[in-house]
Amino acid sequence: MVNVAPTRKEREKLVHRTEILQAALNLFSSKGFHNVSMQDIAMESEFAVGTLYNFFQSKEQLFTELLNDCAEKIYQTLFPILQSNLPENEKIRTYIRVHGKLAEDNIEFIKLYVSEYSTLTTVPRTATEKAEKIKAELLIELENTIKAGIRKNILRCVDARITTQSLSATLQSFILESSKDFEKAKVEKELAEIEKLFLDVLLMPEKHTNV
Amino acid sequence: MVNVAPTRKEREKLVHRTEILQAALNLFSSKGFHNVSMQDIAMESEFAVGTLYNFFQSKEQLFTELLNDCAEKIYQTLFPILQSNLPENEKIRTYIRVHGKLAEDNIEFIKLYVSEYSTLTTVPRTATEKAEKIKAELLIELENTIKAGIRKNILRCVDARITTQSLSATLQSFILESSKDFEKAKVEKELAEIEKLFLDVLLMPEKHTNV
DNA sequence: ACTTTTGATGAACTATTATTCATAATATGA
DNA sequence: TCATATTATGAATAATAGTTCATCAAAAGT
Numbered sequence: 001m002v003n004v005a006p007t008r009k010e011r012e013k014l015v016h017r018t019e020i021l022q023a024a025l026n027l028f029s030s031k032g033f034h035n036v037s038m039q040d041i042a043m044e045s046e047f048a049v050g051t052l053y054n055f056f057q058s059k060e061q062l063f064t065e066l067l068n069d070c071a072e073k074i075y076q077t078l079f080p081i082l083q084s085n086l087p088e089n090e091k092i093r094t095y096i097r098v099h100g101k102l103a104e105d106n107i108e109f110i111k112l113y114v115s116e117y118s119t120l121t122t123v124p125r126t127a128t129e130k131a132e133k134i135k136a137e138l139l140i141e142l143e144n145t146i147k148a149g150i151r152k153n154i155l156r157c158v159d160a161r162i163t164t165q166s167l168s169a170t171l172q173s174f175i176l177e178s179s180k181d182f183e184k185a186k187v188e189k190e191l192a193e194i195e196k197l198f199l200d201v202l203l204m205p206e207k208h209t210n211v
Numbered sequence: 212m213v214n215v216a217p218t219r220k221e222r223e224k225l226v227h228r229t230e231i232l233q234a235a236l237n238l239f240s241s242k243g244f245h246n247v248s249m250q251d252i253a254m255e256s257e258f259a260v261g262t263l264y265n266f267f268q269s270k271e272q273l274f275t276e277l278l279n280d281c282a283e284k285i286y287q288t289l290f291p292i293l294q295s296n297l298p299e300n301e302k303i304r305t306y307i308r309v310h311g312k313l314a315e316d317n318i319e320f321i322k323l324y325v326s327e328y329s330t331l332t333t334v335p336r337t338a339t340e341k342a343e344k345i346k347a348e349l350l351i352e353l354e355n356t357i358k359a360g361i362r363k364n365i366l367r368c369v370d371a372r373i374t375t376q377s378l379s380a381t382l383q384s385f386i387l388e389s390s391k392d393f394e395k396a397k398v399e400k401e402l403a404e405i406e407k408l409f410l411d412v413l414l415m416p417e418k419h420t421n422v
Numbered sequence: 423a424c425t426t427t428t429g430a431t432g433a434a435c436t437a438t439t440a441t442t443c444a445t446a447a448t449a450t451g452a
Numbered sequence: 453t454c455a456t457a458t459t460a461t462g463a464a465t466a467a468t469a470g471t472t473c474a475t476c477a478a479a480a481g482t
Binding site: 423424425426427428429431432433434436437438439440441442443444445446447448449450451452 | 454456463464466467468469471474475476478479480
């Protein structure tokens with residue numbers, strides 16, 4: 001019975017899978033990997049423990065899947081911006097600004113990603129592999145963007161790697177902070193300040209040598 | 212037997228306590244709270260499990276003590292700089308630079324602090340309380356320093372809070388990165404770049420309007 | 423209507439681990 | 453030297469949690 005179109009049963013199964021993932025995301029993002037049991041996830045998702053194991057080999061695999069989805073989503077939002085053909089300063093501006101929407105749409109995801117990614121130690125290494133790779137790719141692309149901007153004389157001659165890491169760390173820190181209790185207006189105001197801060201350093205001094 | 216001077220026995224007990232804390236620090240900083248058992252700490256410190264409980268009420272308390280010591284040490288290094296009577300730009304310069312020595316002297320501490328502090332979730336809340344309070348105090352003091360600098364026309368009129376958080380996040384990110392494998396020269400070079408980056412934003416534009 | 427397949431179930435199994443406590447070792451002071 | 457106090461010990465305990473599997477329910481196919 002190899003049908004291309006998914007049957008109702010198959011669709012339902014997929015829904016169930018998603019429900020489990022959603023429940024797990026809620027729990028993991030607020031309590032962390034080690035403080036959430038499979039029992040907890042079963043309760044939250046209203047399935048039995050055994051059912052979870054029909055979908056995922058292990059707790060670790062379930063968590064990994066979540067983290068990867070999460071990293072993927074962030075990647076899909078940020079990477080295209082850097083790949084676009086905007087001028088470099090606009091790329092960076094947009095890159096910073098889009099973090100507002102990112103935070104708004106995926107608070108849970110962000111919490112999971114930002115709170116568990118940095119500490120290699122708290123979560124099984126294998127779980128963070130893909131997420132780390134994605135993060136590294138983004139950093140490289142951001143660094144390349146800055147370098148390109150410098151070559152084209154759009155940006156000042158700063159240390160691209162340090163600036164990249166600094167901007168990245170700053171955005172992460174703010175997005176984590178904002179996820180504690182999200183207020184759209186506040187986040188956007190802060191991002192505007194971050195934009196000002198970094199573009200001030202990055203932009204060629206033309207009109208803004210004085211405040 | 213209420214003696215003021217500690218006897219040899221008492222001194223030895225203190226040494227044992229310190230040995231246990233050191234062993235725990237090694238393990239926690241490389242594996243994280245949840246991946247280290249009391250058995251592990253007992254093995255590493257060459258004491259029996261029961262002995263650990265003669266010194267510390269619980270695993271959590273042992274961890275908390277470590278984290279607090281750690282936060283205290285960082286605080287003792289950084290706070291005096293901001294409290295000194297250097298001009299504000301020099302305070303900030305020194306604040307940044309001293310992170311090199313901080314990293315060099317206390318890699319384990321830094322790893323523990325930076326890897327466990329940010330994620331409120333992975334470790335019992337009570338354990339991070341004091342460390343967080345100390346961190347908050349440092350941030351406030353740094354922000355006040357920037358504000359003072361602005362008032363005195365030493366620093367440009369930036370958003371003090373955002374700049375503070377950005378600098379803080381940047382330093383943390385770099386110090387965590389450097390703790391993976393510490394190279395003094397590299398760290399100092401990077402800190403010099405960070406200094407340049409932030410002082411570029413902060414300093415009044417006098418001689419350096421152009422590169 | 424009956425068989426088969428698929429998915430759901432949760433009690434039971436196993437492993438891990440924080441914690442305790444009766445006992446042993448050692449030092450102290452008389 | 454002996455009694456007492458202090459510290460160290462590690463097997464035993466109890467609780468938690470990841471995982472399995474025999475069983476059940478329901479839908480699909482004939």
